[in-house]
Amino acid sequence: MAPVSAFIDSNFHGGAISLVSAADVRGIELRLRPDNASEFAQWFYFRVYAPRGLEQVLHIRGVDTAAFPKGWLEYRACVSADGQDWRRTETSFDGSTLTIRHTPTTDVTAYAYFAPYSAEDTQALIGTAARDPRVSVDVLGLSLEGAAIQRLTVKDPRTTAGRPPLWLVARQHPGETMSGYFLEGFLARLLDPTDSAAQALLRAVDVHIVPDINPDGSRRGNLRTNFAGANLNREWDRATPEYSPEVLAVRTALEATGAGQLLDLHGDEALPYVHFIPADMPAPLLDRRAKFERALMEASGDFQTEHSSTLGGPNNPRLLSHWATRNLGCLALTLEMPFKDNANRPDPLYGWSPARSRRLGADMISACVVDLVK
Protein backbone atom coordinates (compact mmCIF):
# COMPACT_ATOMS: atom_id res chain seq x y z
CA MET A 1 0.00 0.00 0.00
CA ALA A 2 1.37 3.40 -0.96
CA PRO A 3 1.94 5.78 1.97
CA VAL A 4 -0.95 8.09 2.81
CA SER A 5 0.16 11.44 4.16
CA ALA A 6 -1.44 13.33 7.03
CA PHE A 7 -1.70 16.97 8.06
CA ILE A 8 -0.79 17.91 11.63
CA ASP A 9 -2.06 21.10 13.30
CA SER A 10 -1.26 22.41 16.77
CA ASN A 11 -1.83 26.12 16.14
CA PHE A 12 -4.69 26.62 18.62
CA HIS A 13 -5.22 27.21 22.37
CA GLY A 14 -3.09 24.73 24.32
CA GLY A 15 -1.66 23.12 21.18
CA ALA A 16 1.88 21.69 21.38
CA ILE A 17 3.92 19.31 19.22
CA SER A 18 6.88 19.45 16.85
CA LEU A 19 6.29 17.82 13.48
CA VAL A 20 9.17 15.91 11.90
CA SER A 21 7.29 14.05 9.16
CA ALA A 22 3.67 13.27 8.32
CA ALA A 23 4.45 11.66 4.96
CA ASP A 24 3.05 8.31 6.10
CA VAL A 25 0.05 8.11 8.42
CA ARG A 26 1.34 4.69 9.58
CA GLY A 27 4.57 6.27 10.80
CA ILE A 28 4.06 9.90 11.75
CA GLU A 29 7.28 11.31 13.25
CA LEU A 30 6.93 13.81 16.09
CA ARG A 31 8.87 15.35 18.96
CA LEU A 32 7.66 17.06 22.13
CA ARG A 33 7.75 20.85 21.96
CA PRO A 34 9.11 22.35 25.22
CA ASP A 35 7.41 25.20 27.14
CA ASN A 36 8.01 28.46 25.27
CA ALA A 37 10.72 29.76 27.62
CA SER A 38 11.94 26.73 29.56
CA GLU A 39 13.25 23.20 29.10
CA PHE A 40 10.11 21.51 30.45
CA ALA A 41 8.47 19.26 27.87
CA GLN A 42 5.69 16.72 28.43
CA TRP A 43 2.38 18.23 27.33
CA PHE A 44 1.22 17.55 23.78
CA TYR A 45 -2.01 18.42 21.99
CA PHE A 46 -2.52 18.36 18.23
CA ARG A 47 -4.91 17.29 15.49
CA VAL A 48 -4.26 14.77 12.75
CA TYR A 49 -6.12 15.14 9.44
CA ALA A 50 -6.12 11.89 7.45
CA PRO A 51 -8.74 9.65 5.86
CA ARG A 52 -10.84 7.76 8.41
CA GLY A 53 -10.48 4.01 8.80
CA LEU A 54 -6.69 3.93 8.35
CA GLU A 55 -4.65 3.05 11.42
CA GLN A 56 -2.58 6.03 12.58
CA VAL A 57 0.81 5.21 14.13
CA LEU A 58 2.48 8.17 15.81
CA HIS A 59 6.06 8.07 17.11
CA ILE A 60 6.98 10.82 19.56
CA ARG A 61 10.78 10.56 19.69
CA GLY A 62 13.12 11.49 22.54
CA VAL A 63 10.51 11.50 25.31
CA ASP A 64 13.14 10.17 27.75
CA THR A 65 14.34 13.79 28.02
CA ALA A 66 10.87 15.01 29.04
CA ALA A 67 10.23 16.69 32.41
CA PHE A 68 8.92 13.44 33.92
CA PRO A 69 10.20 10.37 32.02
CA LYS A 70 8.41 8.09 34.52
CA GLY A 71 5.21 9.67 33.25
CA TRP A 72 5.41 7.46 30.15
CA LEU A 73 5.40 4.15 32.03
CA GLU A 74 1.92 2.57 31.85
CA TYR A 75 0.73 5.79 30.18
CA ARG A 76 -1.98 5.77 27.50
CA ALA A 77 -2.59 8.81 25.31
CA CYS A 78 -5.97 10.58 25.11
CA VAL A 79 -7.77 10.72 21.78
CA SER A 80 -10.97 12.45 20.68
CA ALA A 81 -13.03 12.94 17.54
CA ASP A 82 -15.16 15.80 18.89
CA GLY A 83 -12.99 17.44 21.58
CA GLN A 84 -15.53 16.41 24.21
CA ASP A 85 -15.22 12.66 24.65
CA TRP A 86 -11.56 11.82 25.37
CA ARG A 87 -10.75 8.12 25.44
CA ARG A 88 -7.46 6.33 25.98
CA THR A 89 -5.76 4.60 23.09
CA GLU A 90 -3.02 1.97 22.65
CA THR A 91 0.32 3.52 23.67
CA SER A 92 3.77 2.01 24.23
CA PHE A 93 7.09 3.37 25.52
CA ASP A 94 10.41 1.73 24.66
CA GLY A 95 12.64 3.94 26.78
CA SER A 96 12.95 6.81 24.29
CA THR A 97 9.94 6.75 21.92
CA LEU A 98 6.27 6.96 22.76
CA THR A 99 4.22 5.16 20.11
CA ILE A 100 0.50 5.88 19.88
CA ARG A 101 -1.88 3.81 17.72
CA HIS A 102 -5.45 4.68 16.82
CA THR A 103 -7.84 3.95 13.98
CA PRO A 104 -10.20 6.91 13.70
CA THR A 105 -13.76 6.88 12.45
CA THR A 106 -13.52 10.53 11.39
CA ASP A 107 -11.09 12.47 9.16
CA VAL A 108 -9.85 14.72 11.98
CA THR A 109 -8.65 13.35 15.30
CA ALA A 110 -7.25 15.16 18.33
CA TYR A 111 -4.50 13.65 20.47
CA ALA A 112 -3.53 15.03 23.87
CA TYR A 113 -1.51 14.22 26.97
CA PHE A 114 -4.74 14.73 28.94
CA ALA A 115 -8.15 16.16 28.03
CA PRO A 116 -7.38 19.85 27.30
CA TYR A 117 -9.08 22.75 29.08
CA SER A 118 -9.30 25.84 26.88
CA ALA A 119 -9.77 29.51 27.69
CA GLU A 120 -13.37 29.11 26.47
CA ASP A 121 -13.83 26.24 28.94
CA THR A 122 -12.51 28.45 31.75
CA GLN A 123 -14.79 31.30 30.67
CA ALA A 124 -17.79 28.94 30.53
CA LEU A 125 -16.96 27.70 34.04
CA ILE A 126 -16.84 31.29 35.30
CA GLY A 127 -19.89 32.44 33.33
CA THR A 128 -22.02 29.50 34.43
CA ALA A 129 -21.19 30.10 38.09
CA ALA A 130 -21.59 33.87 37.74
CA ARG A 131 -25.30 33.52 36.90
CA ASP A 132 -25.77 32.69 40.59
CA PRO A 133 -26.39 35.89 42.60
CA ARG A 134 -24.03 34.63 45.31
CA VAL A 135 -21.10 34.67 42.87
CA SER A 136 -19.01 37.71 41.98
CA VAL A 137 -16.10 37.91 39.54
CA ASP A 138 -13.12 40.24 39.63
CA VAL A 139 -9.67 40.57 38.07
CA LEU A 140 -6.73 40.28 40.47
CA GLY A 141 -4.09 41.37 37.97
CA LEU A 142 -2.62 40.65 34.57
CA SER A 143 -0.34 37.96 33.26
CA LEU A 144 2.91 38.88 31.53
CA GLU A 145 1.08 38.83 28.18
CA GLY A 146 -1.77 40.90 29.57
CA ALA A 147 -4.42 38.24 30.23
CA ALA A 148 -6.78 38.68 33.19
CA ILE A 149 -6.16 36.61 36.33
CA GLN A 150 -9.79 36.07 37.32
CA ARG A 151 -11.26 35.29 40.71
CA LEU A 152 -14.68 33.92 41.55
CA THR A 153 -16.00 34.73 45.00
CA VAL A 154 -18.95 32.77 46.37
CA LYS A 155 -20.62 34.53 49.27
CA ASP A 156 -23.86 33.51 50.94
CA PRO A 157 -25.57 36.68 52.24
CA ARG A 158 -26.62 34.73 55.34
CA THR A 159 -22.96 34.18 56.33
CA THR A 160 -22.13 36.51 59.19
CA ALA A 161 -19.15 35.00 60.97
CA GLY A 162 -16.45 36.83 59.01
CA ARG A 163 -14.11 33.87 59.17
CA PRO A 164 -11.22 33.61 56.70
CA PRO A 165 -12.34 32.06 53.41
CA LEU A 166 -11.63 28.81 51.65
CA TRP A 167 -9.33 29.37 48.64
CA LEU A 168 -8.80 27.19 45.59
CA VAL A 169 -6.13 27.86 42.96
CA ALA A 170 -5.82 26.02 39.63
CA ARG A 171 -3.38 25.83 36.69
CA GLN A 172 -0.15 27.03 38.29
CA HIS A 173 1.08 24.25 36.03
CA PRO A 174 -1.03 24.95 32.96
CA GLY A 175 -0.73 21.45 31.46
CA GLU A 176 -2.43 19.99 34.55
CA THR A 177 -5.84 20.51 32.99
CA MET A 178 -7.67 18.09 35.29
CA SER A 179 -7.91 20.95 37.79
CA GLY A 180 -10.39 22.74 35.48
CA TYR A 181 -12.69 19.73 35.48
CA PHE A 182 -12.26 19.39 39.25
CA LEU A 183 -13.52 22.97 39.63
CA GLU A 184 -16.56 22.24 37.45
CA GLY A 185 -17.61 19.47 39.86
CA PHE A 186 -16.71 21.50 42.93
CA LEU A 187 -18.67 24.59 41.79
CA ALA A 188 -21.70 22.66 40.55
CA ARG A 189 -22.14 21.09 43.98
CA LEU A 190 -21.18 24.22 45.91
CA LEU A 191 -23.91 26.22 44.14
CA ASP A 192 -26.58 23.50 44.29
CA PRO A 193 -29.27 24.99 46.54
CA THR A 194 -30.57 21.51 47.39
CA ASP A 195 -27.20 20.24 48.68
CA SER A 196 -27.17 20.54 52.46
CA ALA A 197 -23.38 20.12 52.80
CA ALA A 198 -22.75 22.92 50.30
CA GLN A 199 -25.26 25.15 52.11
CA ALA A 200 -23.53 24.48 55.42
CA LEU A 201 -20.11 25.23 53.94
CA LEU A 202 -21.25 28.54 52.44
CA ARG A 203 -22.85 29.59 55.70
CA ALA A 204 -19.52 29.01 57.42
CA VAL A 205 -17.06 30.59 54.95
CA ASP A 206 -16.81 32.47 51.67
CA VAL A 207 -15.09 30.61 48.86
CA HIS A 208 -12.50 32.25 46.59
CA ILE A 209 -11.48 30.46 43.39
CA VAL A 210 -8.77 31.29 40.83
CA PRO A 211 -9.65 29.02 37.88
CA ASP A 212 -6.50 29.80 35.86
CA ILE A 213 -3.55 31.58 37.47
CA ASN A 214 -1.43 30.97 34.35
CA PRO A 215 -3.49 31.94 31.27
CA ASP A 216 -0.39 32.56 29.10
CA GLY A 217 1.00 29.11 29.82
CA SER A 218 -2.43 27.57 29.22
CA ARG A 219 -2.80 29.28 25.85
CA ARG A 220 0.71 28.40 24.74
CA GLY A 221 0.35 24.75 25.65
CA ASN A 222 3.05 24.87 28.33
CA LEU A 223 3.31 22.09 30.87
CA ARG A 224 4.74 23.94 33.85
CA THR A 225 5.67 27.58 33.22
CA ASN A 226 4.45 31.07 32.37
CA PHE A 227 5.51 33.23 29.39
CA ALA A 228 8.87 34.08 31.02
CA GLY A 229 9.62 30.46 31.89
CA ALA A 230 8.70 30.83 35.59
CA ASN A 231 7.42 27.74 37.37
CA LEU A 232 4.79 29.65 39.36
CA ASN A 233 4.74 27.05 42.12
CA ARG A 234 8.36 27.91 42.91
CA GLU A 235 7.73 31.67 43.16
CA TRP A 236 5.54 32.30 46.20
CA ASP A 237 8.24 33.79 48.45
CA ARG A 238 10.13 35.58 45.66
CA ALA A 239 7.63 36.66 42.99
CA THR A 240 8.51 39.73 40.91
CA PRO A 241 6.49 41.85 38.45
CA GLU A 242 8.97 41.02 35.66
CA TYR A 243 9.03 37.25 36.07
CA SER A 244 5.91 36.10 37.95
CA PRO A 245 3.24 38.84 38.20
CA GLU A 246 0.56 36.13 38.23
CA VAL A 247 1.76 34.99 41.66
CA LEU A 248 2.02 38.57 42.93
CA ALA A 249 -1.59 39.25 41.91
CA VAL A 250 -3.01 36.22 43.70
CA ARG A 251 -0.69 36.55 46.68
CA THR A 252 -1.84 40.14 47.28
CA ALA A 253 -5.48 39.01 47.25
CA LEU A 254 -4.71 36.09 49.56
CA GLU A 255 -2.92 38.33 52.03
CA ALA A 256 -5.90 40.72 51.98
CA THR A 257 -8.48 38.05 52.91
CA GLY A 258 -6.36 35.50 54.75
CA ALA A 259 -7.43 31.89 54.34
CA GLY A 260 -9.05 29.31 56.58
CA GLN A 261 -8.11 26.58 54.16
CA LEU A 262 -6.39 26.52 50.78
CA LEU A 263 -6.38 23.87 48.06
CA ASP A 264 -3.83 24.10 45.26
CA LEU A 265 -4.93 21.87 42.36
CA HIS A 266 -2.42 19.86 40.33
CA GLY A 267 -1.86 16.80 38.19
CA ASP A 268 0.86 14.20 38.80
CA GLU A 269 2.62 12.91 35.68
CA ALA A 270 4.12 9.79 37.28
CA LEU A 271 2.03 8.55 40.22
CA PRO A 272 -1.26 6.82 39.37
CA TYR A 273 -3.02 7.90 42.58
CA VAL A 274 -4.99 10.87 43.94
CA HIS A 275 -3.06 12.34 46.86
CA PHE A 276 -1.93 15.39 48.81
CA ILE A 277 1.81 16.07 48.81
CA PRO A 278 3.54 15.78 52.22
CA ALA A 279 3.96 18.99 54.18
CA ASP A 280 5.53 20.08 57.43
CA MET A 281 3.04 21.98 59.57
CA PRO A 282 2.41 22.67 63.25
CA ALA A 283 0.69 19.92 65.27
CA PRO A 284 -2.82 21.47 65.32
CA LEU A 285 -2.75 21.74 61.53
CA LEU A 286 -1.48 18.16 61.21
CA ASP A 287 -4.49 17.03 63.23
CA ARG A 288 -6.79 19.00 60.96
CA ARG A 289 -5.09 17.55 57.91
CA ALA A 290 -5.55 13.97 59.20
CA LYS A 291 -9.22 14.63 59.89
CA PHE A 292 -9.66 16.23 56.48
CA GLU A 293 -8.02 13.25 54.75
CA ARG A 294 -10.24 10.77 56.61
CA ALA A 295 -13.30 12.76 55.56
CA LEU A 296 -12.15 12.84 51.94
CA MET A 297 -11.48 9.10 51.93
CA GLU A 298 -15.01 8.55 53.18
CA ALA A 299 -16.45 10.85 50.54
CA SER A 300 -14.32 9.74 47.58
CA GLY A 301 -13.37 6.24 46.52
CA ASP A 302 -10.51 7.76 44.51
CA PHE A 303 -8.60 9.50 47.30
CA GLN A 304 -5.92 7.62 49.24
CA THR A 305 -3.00 8.39 51.60
CA GLU A 306 -0.69 5.43 50.99
CA HIS A 307 1.14 6.84 47.94
CA SER A 308 2.35 10.41 47.52
CA SER A 309 5.04 12.32 45.65
CA THR A 310 7.56 14.58 47.39
CA LEU A 311 8.30 17.00 44.59
CA GLY A 312 9.46 20.41 45.85
CA GLY A 313 10.11 19.29 49.44
CA PRO A 314 7.76 19.36 52.45
CA ASN A 315 8.77 22.81 53.69
CA ASN A 316 9.69 24.88 50.65
CA PRO A 317 8.10 28.37 50.90
CA ARG A 318 8.36 28.75 47.12
CA LEU A 319 5.36 26.39 46.88
CA LEU A 320 1.93 27.96 47.36
CA SER A 321 0.64 25.48 49.94
CA HIS A 322 3.78 25.64 52.09
CA TRP A 323 3.93 29.44 51.74
CA ALA A 324 0.27 29.71 52.82
CA THR A 325 0.71 27.45 55.83
CA ARG A 326 3.71 29.47 56.95
CA ASN A 327 2.38 32.97 56.21
CA LEU A 328 -1.38 32.64 56.63
CA GLY A 329 -1.43 29.87 59.25
CA CYS A 330 -4.06 27.95 57.32
CA LEU A 331 -4.48 24.29 56.42
CA ALA A 332 -3.03 24.43 52.89
CA LEU A 333 -2.76 21.35 50.71
CA THR A 334 -1.47 20.53 47.24
CA LEU A 335 -3.87 18.10 45.59
CA GLU A 336 -2.42 15.82 42.91
CA MET A 337 -4.66 14.00 40.43
CA PRO A 338 -3.14 11.42 38.06
CA PHE A 339 -2.50 11.90 34.36
CA LYS A 340 -2.60 8.12 33.92
CA ASP A 341 -5.30 6.50 36.01
CA ASN A 342 -6.09 5.59 39.60
CA ALA A 343 -4.27 2.25 39.88
CA ASN A 344 -6.63 1.28 42.72
CA ARG A 345 -9.69 1.65 40.46
CA PRO A 346 -8.48 1.46 36.85
CA ASP A 347 -10.76 2.47 33.99
CA PRO A 348 -9.56 0.83 30.74
CA LEU A 349 -11.66 3.11 28.52
CA TYR A 350 -11.02 6.55 30.02
CA GLY A 351 -8.26 6.25 32.64
CA TRP A 352 -8.29 9.27 34.95
CA SER A 353 -10.73 11.54 33.18
CA PRO A 354 -12.65 14.83 33.21
CA ALA A 355 -15.66 12.98 34.69
CA ARG A 356 -13.64 11.56 37.58
CA SER A 357 -11.96 14.93 38.20
CA ARG A 358 -15.44 16.53 38.42
CA ARG A 359 -16.59 13.80 40.79
CA LEU A 360 -13.58 14.36 43.05
CA GLY A 361 -14.31 18.09 43.03
CA ALA A 362 -17.87 17.46 44.16
CA ASP A 363 -16.73 14.99 46.83
CA MET A 364 -14.22 17.55 48.15
CA ILE A 365 -17.15 19.63 49.49
CA SER A 366 -17.86 16.90 52.05
CA ALA A 367 -14.30 17.04 53.38
CA CYS A 368 -14.27 20.86 53.45
CA VAL A 369 -17.44 20.77 55.54
CA VAL A 370 -15.81 18.48 58.09
CA ASP A 371 -12.83 20.85 58.38
CA LEU A 372 -14.52 24.24 58.15
CA VAL A 373 -18.06 23.92 59.55
CA LYS A 374 -17.93 24.09 63.33
Ligand SMILES: [Zn+2]
Ligand atom coordinates in the same frame (compact mmCIF):
# COMPACT_ATOMS: atom_id res chain seq x y z
ZN1 LIG B 1 1.67 20.65 39.31
